[in-house]
Structure formats: structure tokens, C-alpha cells
Amino acid sequence: MGNWKNKLIAFMYGRYGVDALYYALNTLWIVLWIVGMFTGFWPLTALAWLCLGYMFFRMLSRNIARRRAENDRFLKIWNPIRSFFSLQWRRIKECRTAVYRKCPDCGSMLRLPHRRGKHTAACPRCGRRFDVRILF
Numbered sequence: 001m002g003n004w005k006n007k008l009i010a011f012m013y014g015r016y017g018v019d020a021l022y023y024a025l026n027t028l029w030i031v032l033w034i035v036g037m038f039t040g041f042w043p044l045t046a047l048a049w050l051c052l053g054y055m056f057f058r059m060l061s062r063n064i065a066r067r068r069a070e071n072d073r074f075l076k077i078w079n080p081i082r083s084f085f086s087l088q089w090r091r092i093k094e095c096r097t098a099v100y101r102k103c104p105d106c107g108s109m110l111r112l113p114h115r116r117g118k119h120t121a122a123c124p125r126c127g128r129r130f131d132v133r134i135l136f
């Protein structure tokens with residue numbers, strides 16, 4: 001068992017490995033494969049196998065700088081999407097205890113205690129004070 005592990009470590013030495021794009025491609029592969037299987041639409045299944053091939057190509061690649069640049073380009077698109085949905089999820093989870101408002105001056109998102117009525121909030125980032133109305 002230890003021998004296999006050492007062989008795998010020696011094989012992967014100098015290769016790129018896994019990153020965020022790898023996990024995204026993995027998820028895309030599973031989704032495309034399952035949808036393609038249930039609909040019987042063969043181009044989806046073909047695309048799924050292309051995803052899998054690209055995933056392994058990237059993992060085993062020795063051109064680390066190029067793979068890292070690909071991952072950076074992917075993260076530049078993916079991070080704003082992920083943070084948007086993460087904020088929406090937090091808004092739903094904390095809807096009884098907190099409200100989220102954007103500072104009119106610097107645009108940063110503030111998490112305020114959920115108290116009905118009209119209040120004044122101060123932005124911790126820029127110090128601007130602004131009115132907040134919480135209806136429900």
C-alpha cells in the first residue's frame with residue numbers, strides 16, 4: 001500500500017494537480033453526464049467526456065504557469081458569482097436577526113440588526129451616517 005502511494009507521489013511530482021477549475025469541471029461533467037443520460041441527447045454526453053478529458057489533462061499537465069493563468073481567469077468570473085449567491089443565502093438564513101444595506105457612499109455591504117422602524121446607521125469603512133428604514 002505504501003509502495004503505491006510513493007509511486008503516485010513520484011508520478012504527480014512536477015504536475016499541476018487540482019484547483020478550483022478542476023472542481024468546477026468535475027461538477028459540470030457530472031451534471032452534463034446525468035442530464036445527457038436521462039435525455040438521451042448524445043452531444044451532452046460527448047461534452048461531458050470532453051470535460052472529463054480536459055480535467056485530467058489539466059491535472060496531469062507540467063505547464064504549471066499556463067494552468068495557473070487559466071484558473072485565475074476562471075476565478076475572476078466565478079468569485080463575483082459565488083459571493084453574490086453566498087450573500088443571498090446569508091440574507092435568507094439571517095432574515096429574522098439581520099438586514100443587509102449598501103452604504104450610499106462607498107458601496108460596501110453592511111449587516112445591521114433587524115429592528116423595525118427608522119434608524120441611523122454608520123458605515124464602519126467610510127464613517128458616513130445614513131438613514132435606514134426597516135419595514136418588516
Ligand SMILES: [Zn+2]
Pocket residue numbers: 103104105106107108123124125126127128
Ligand atoms: Zn461606507
